Amino acid sequence: MYLLIPGRHQLLTQFQFRYIQGLIQNGLENEKDVFGKPIGSRQKIEAVLFAVTSANHSNTRRNPLPFYLRAITIEAFGNELDVPTYMYGIDDVGYVPNFAAYTLKRIQHDSEGQFQCTPANTVVICSTPVLNMYHHLGFTILPAELQDIATWKHHTAMPWDVVEQIAKSNQWQTDPFVQQHMHASAFTVWKKYRRGEKVQMLFRDAMISSDGDLTETRDYNVYVRQMDDIAEMKYHDTAQYIQPGRIGDIGCAVGSWIKLACKDERLRESDFYGIEVSRYLYVLCQQRKENGEFVNPFVFFSQKNAVTGLVFEPNSMNTIHTSSLTHEIESYGSRTDLLQFIQNRYAELAPGGVWINRDVVGPENKDQTVYLWLNDTDGSNNDPYKLIEDKTAFSHYLAELSTYARFLRLARDFRHKEGYVLNYTTATINNKNYVITSLRNAMEFLSRKDYTDNWQSEMHETFCFWDYSEWKSHLQQAGFTIHPSSKAFTNDWIVNNRWKGKTELFTLNNKELEPLDYPVTTMFLIGVKA
Structure with a gap:
């Protein structure tokens, strides 16, 4: 009989060791599964298998330890048990409903057929909702830390509870909660490889998601x-x-x-x-x-x-x-x-x-009021606020909108979650329609109006918060000297391929519209440390 323990195994606890060692020494006959049903098996436990999920992930809040450090911990942990311990890395493959079946097949493949885990020869130890996947395959589930499957209440600290305590502890190595629950094998690795300090840095980082990305909407x-x-x-x-x-x-x-x-x-x-x-x-x-x-x-x-x-x-x-x-x-x-x-x-x-x-880079005089002409005949003006879940269909829909309709969509979507309000009004002058807004807002639209493939991600990003002079000033304040080849410029390809015929900029002077040159789009800024 094998014990299979699936999980990310970022940290191992003293409870886990006592629990597994007790099963090895006392057998399964008097144990109950997660539903309170007696197991009654008299088969001897021959090996413990650790399925280390997200083995290809590291350096994130969810997976701070690379696989090799988890493997070192498990090896030291297993050396204290009375039966052999094996570990197999299971790559993250995204959400799949049959992930348990995938895990079992990976173990069989990576062990070259040594372990073909079935409900007849394997009992699974799991105290998270992952256990449901194995239960549906017919496996017996041992509860470990789980006290009540109806409420998912646990009677002792879970390994991730210890990780979170380390993340917020000023002196994690002497923290009473950490010392009480963390197994020595994990403590040694975390201390030697400075994982505690790494975890604290990762948990402080508000910019990055738990899986290590800036944004979850980028294609x-x-x-x-x-x-x-x-x-x-x-x-x-x-x-x-x-x-x-x-x-x-x-x-x-x-x-x-x-x-x-x-x-x-x-x-x-x-x-x-x-x-x-x-x-x-x-x-x-x-x-x-x-x-x-x-x-x-x-x-x-x-x-x-x-x-x-x-x-x-x-x-x-x-x-x-x-x-x-x-x-x-x-x-x-x-x-x-x-x-x-x-x-x-x-x-x-x-x-x-x-x-x-x-x-x-943002334009100089970015707060100046401009009159923005937008072509309303180069595409559809029908329902610019339409909601479409499918990314491909949404991209096609945006691409078919007129330049004017796409502005209306951006005005609503642009940094909405960040609380930004893109203020604008409209006016008709000499039978032509204009959007009246700040030069900054106009350029925020012009700079990404054609990013229809990645619209949802781009709507979180701002391009025009600093103009070129402000950029230089902030680098100089940090100690840099600005290289004379530094410059801000207007990308001619963008002007010729994305703006001409679709949009024009004007200022109002003595009630007359005066054309405004297209502002800069890009900066090339070289800071030199003396």
Whole structure:
């Protein structure tokens, strides 16, 4: 008879050890299942199997420990038991109703047929709703910490309760609750590898979701394709300013910029460090490295958040590159987070080092009132507020709206959850309709009106909170000198392909409309550490 224990196993408890050891020594004959039914089995327990779920996830609030640290803990834990212990990593495959069946098949495959778990030879230990999946497959479920399945009340602390206590404890290693419940095998690993401090940092991070992403609404297939499509242009813009040595790309997405930099003969002796907060993108970076896509072997990727602290050693980096990142910090975090991010980059650079930041930028005079003409004949004006759940259908619907109707939709959706109100009025002048609003609001619309594939994600993001002068000022306040090649500019491709014929800007002077040039869209800002 086998004992199967599915779970993420970020931490093991003293109760778990006593419970499992008691089953091994005393058998199952006098035990009751989660429904109070006597088990009555006299079969001897021959092995304990740990199914470690989310084995491919780490460095997030939900999964702070990588699989190898969980495996070290389980191995030490199992060495104290009276029967052999085995562990098998089960990758996260998203929500599937038959995940239990998938787990059993993975164990059978990874054990090369040694363990074919069935209700006849295996009892499952589980005290969370996951047990229902195994119960539906006919397995007997032992309750462990579970006291009442009707209320999901537990009679002792669960492993995650201990993790949460560590996250909020000032001195977790001496915390009485932690000492009472945490098994020595877990304590040793958490202390040696400084997991307590890591967990506290992850739990403090309000920007990132529990699974390690900035946003849960972004379509990463679309996002990655967009990043790859413009990677060569971005590298061409930045190449001449890169200082050889230690080169970091923060928000590296799928490593496209680093991949191009590795081919640069001038940088052949450099080390490259890609930092990506999104678990999904970080995994793709690692896959690309395993595929041999980087010609320089000295490429290292880490999943970290560069807002909450330094991601490189102080005074260690010759070049730091960021692209289309800093506006996301303002969008998903706060102004304080953005200012801290700027200060962190200054601290990480060696003297003479450069931070190359390419991002969107707000227009000068962004509070000025403008008259915005929007084409209302280039698409449908029918029901711009329609609700559509399917992402593909929603994207097609948005693409078919006229420029004017799409503005109406954005005015309602834009940063609504963040409490932003996009104020505007309308007027008819010389038989043409205009939207009257601030230049900032006009540019927030123009800058993402064509992002129909990723609309829900883009509606959380603000591009125009600082103009170029404000950006320079904040970098200078952090200690940077601004490189003379820095600039803000209007992307001609955007003007010619997305704006002309669809929108025009005007100001009102003496009751007459005067054309306004299209404002800047992009900045190329290079901060130098003296």
